[in-house]
Amino acid sequence: MFDFIRTHQRLMQLILLVLILPSFVLIGVSGYTNYVSGDQDLVKVGDSAVTLQDFDQARRNQLQQLQQSSQGGFDPSVLDNREARSALLESLVDRRLLVNTATKERFSVSDAVLRQTISSMPQLQENGQFSPARYNQVLASVGLTTRDFEQGQRAELALDRVLGPVALTSSIPPSVVGLVGKSLTEERSLRLLAFPAEDYEKDVTVSEDDIKAWYEQNKQTLELPEQVNAQYVLLNEAAAMANLPAISEEDLRRYYEQNKSRYVQAPRVDVSHIQISVAATASDEERKKALAKAEEIAAKVKAEPASFAEVAKAESQDAGTAKDGGRLGWITKGSWPANLDQIIFSLGKGDVSGVVDGPGGFHIFHANDVQAEQGESFEQARSKVEAEVRRQLGADRYADMASKLTGLVYDNPASLQPAADALGLKIKSAAGIARDRLLSSDQVPANAASAGEDAAILDDVRVRRALFSTQTLADKQNSGVIEISPDTMIALRVEKLIPAHVPELAQVSDHIRKLLVQERALAASRKAGEEALAGFRKAAADEVPEKFGSVLTISRMNPQGLNKSITDAALAVEDDKFPQYLGISVPQGYVVLRVEGGKAGDLDEPMRETLSAQLAQAWGKAEEQAVLREMKVQAKVTMLPEAEEALSGEKAE
Template sequence: MFDFIRTHQRLMQLLLLVLILPSFALIGVSGYSTYVSGDHDLVKVAGSAITVQEFDQARRNQLQQLQQSNPGGFDPSSLDNEPARKALLESLIDRRVLVLAATKERFNVSDRTLRQAIASIPELQVNGQFSAERYSDVLKSMGATSKDFEQSRRAELSIDRVLGPVAITAHVPKPILNSIEQALTAQRTVRLRTYAAADYAKDITVTDADIKAWYDQNPQKLKLPEQVSIQYLLLNEAAAMQGLPATSTHDLQKYYEQNKAHYAQPARVMLSHILISVPVGATDAQRETALQKAQQIAKEVAADKSNFADIARAQSQDAGTAKEGGRLGWITKGSWPATLETAVFALKKGELSAPVDGPGGYHIFLADDVQPEKIQSFDEVKSKVETEVRRQLAADHFADMATKLTSLVYDNQSSLQPAADTLGLKVKTASGIARERLLPADEIGDGAAAASPDAAVLGDARVRRALFSSQVLVDKQNSGVIEISPDTMVAVRVQKLSPAQVPAIDKVSSLIRQQLLAERSLAAAEKAGESALAGFEKEAAAKVPDGFGAPLAISRINPQGLDKQTIDVALSASTQSLPVYQGIKNAQGYVVVRIEQASAGKSDNPLLATLPTELSQAWGHAQENAVLGALRSESKIKMLPEADKALAGEATQGG
């Protein structure tokens, strides 16, 4: 059962959404209408209540779902704040409002609709078709019954009928659509002159006094968070291979003989071709005409095969290969459709095929060279065999080491050394690990985790979470074995806890110097750009000043690689008297924009083909929110005192 769950994680997440999460799934629409409130209510919604117990369960489910979908990159602390808790509570309120509306209006779905909805779930299909066997296996693996699942799906579909029709029927009025299309396609012809901050850096001087002054004035910008220095044991494929004994030539030869077919080099043929194309949806007459032309060309080539390349250049309708004389190169058996392979692998070197009906039309193939299937000798693949054997041995060794590592780190809670000695691993060290991130190596110095080859492992949210747990941080014990991936495990312990602090000036002087240099270079570029802008505005309008680039025709839908800030400035500038100049400060320096021409937008641009659909979806979403807002107003939502405690993160009585 556990293997099934591991190999069908996406499906398991789907079923969690449907069967487990009370904040997003139901056991029945009517269940909420007859809900009996607990003693600790958070919110009243039209006589119904959202309780502390329900809120706590929703938080646990939310955490579980995010951990499953982001095993290495999700940090639970990102949910441990008031905005996240408030967003979750609001989602529960919205859900309750929709449930009550569906109950009041007696929304329901037919058995046929329910069957169609379940059958359309891709995770319950095999080869694109609903599989009753897959459905049964999935429910069994979850310990759920079909009645539970179908009742939940029916409830979900019923609730969807509250807002679903709103989005489906949303339509953006034509005048609004036209206005948006014209705004997106309105065009300006511009030239740019850039004053890059980097060009002014050589003239900037930053003294030690400047660095000291900045250091004294900006301690909060330099403050490093609480961090730990650690010891750790890393078990991965490389570590498992370290302790392997040498593999004898006899064993390698034995493995080679047992797996000789694995070292076969498939047959291949070097081909050239001439294509006479057949359009998609061609009539029988069109296909016959193409075939006759192909047959005539084949006859011409057969008369003198040395002319194949010239004929291909002149008559092949495969533009990609025609200019190369029809050359396709080596084709390996098993890489083409069976109908084509049957034809081309029947050819001997120098032979020409009859026209073959294939993708795109009729193909005439010439076999420039043919190589039959070949079994590589042991000597040819010895190094490859050795690598494969050692990896298989390492996999077995890894499994054994992983089992022992788990026991050893628990049996010797105060040190990782016994586990290292027993398994032949090295106790490694690293520093500069904070709760939220690995601190930059240039701020930490030697031994920084961020500069370690194992940085990806040490920066994993699960590792950081373990390091700041009470067991590891306060009790000074080993962590448990943390599985980063199926072939990577780590155990950690804290050596030293360093409080939040401002590093000494000698540790950050180079960083401060770089920042001051960047700030002053940017200021110099801005000053030069503004001065030039004032001069450009006084010059003759028709003359393009030196330093400006080639003209670019830009619009919001076709920005030509320019950033949004530049596009906004160009399109918002007055075009009554052109050319006109505008200046923009950005992170790299200063840009002067010369706007030379302006033209109105058009609504027939092919790039706008999907715009009506996208706008209708956005419009529908906005209307859904409006309807939901109206339903919330009618529901007389009342926040109770217990809600303030829950949002503040105080311990709840129902959890």
């Protein structure tokens, strides 16, 4: 509801922290004493430090977590930039400071608080209740013991006690909530008349002299950075799958039979039972008595199968299923002992078995429903089977090729050709790779890396860093093999180094022409809009000029998708000055507004409570940050020169 507030809070660092820190918890990094100084300090925090080892480990955790959450669609370059590295290092410093404070002040939490916190975690619940089975399953899936997880959670809760009380005690005066609420809900009714710049482009003429003049005056802005043209070999799933040998029909059938459960569902029965329990130590007389009772019940339900569930509720001594009418659910053939399996799967739908001597006593079974074997025959599933076999063969071949690629690249440092020939890979080339980015196709005459199918890979910071390393740039050797993802590897070499330069006029002529056309079309749209605005202001105020759109009602909470400058201008019009015409320049051209009316803001009680809570939360976060800044001053947090290298990406992981 209050998107306006959220979009105006500078909380990106906090959001990044929230994304990163849970992974620390899951590997046990969050304990008080788990921080061990590495060989190289980056930031001094009191008597301790954030080390390069801490920073590199956090980056790996961050990358791994985001790769998993994006299901293979994650671009590593999103995190390999100075802004992301700075935010990560800042979060590590903040955390180290909290750990130091919590340790020094001996903050701790009770077992009761720990149990309550863990039991309230949604991912550990089933049907809204804490599930021990789910708890063990989740921990097993990430390779954690309950002891490690609970120690990590206890440490997290203790850390929360450093700044938590600051946020919890923050509050916003009702008068402030009221003023903010009125500002957010204040409304204006307006109509728009747009003058898009693109409508004027057809009338713009740009001469060669115009282009040359602009080039002479602004050519330094066109300077291209140092760049390389590179050769590379790419090993990925497609390369591994290429030229796989044909798969015989016999091998396909064998795979189908070995994995038949993936294509065919075995017969199954939805079964219920009535159990008359017999203890393992029961006497013969007790067993006879139990058997007689079971046979009596069996005769009753055989005569009237529809009563099975009611009889089970009343007579079954299996407390776990009796309340559900004895229902055990779907049983797949082969999942029970052979003697029981044979009896269960001899029943038709609605049939009741005789008395069966089984685990825990005597049983009477009822088949609620029966499903025969169903699924795809080999002929029906053949294309799927072949695709799966090919994928497995491709994965095996990829692993073999990856192992060989590394050796071939290192054994032949002056050329990628031996590796390409041995593995059947194609040597590709790409131009316009700078240290910090791929140059656009407008800036590169031909074969621009940014326009190729491998652009995302070539723009990976590890690739660009390798191309500008001493090994490849000065020594003219192959780069090492770079693993972009578990199924993509690349090796490169520099084909040509191009120093920083200003391109020739002919190369950038089209680019300059576009800029001039856009600039002049924008000026023409502004001129047309201003002339129209002057005419509207002279006309009768109560008449709506032609071409204006329908009435829009906007507020700061609901700007109707309008540009912020338009919203701000409309809401700045005072209540007693309607209608009023305004003109606004926007990136797409010029817009004339006719502001026709307005309404003072007002909050209902639910909105007021929500807004109050959100403002208090935002203010609490601001107070937390203020306290944290003062803690940094007192702890004499100092950024060391080595940190600059890490932030620039020059430190090797």
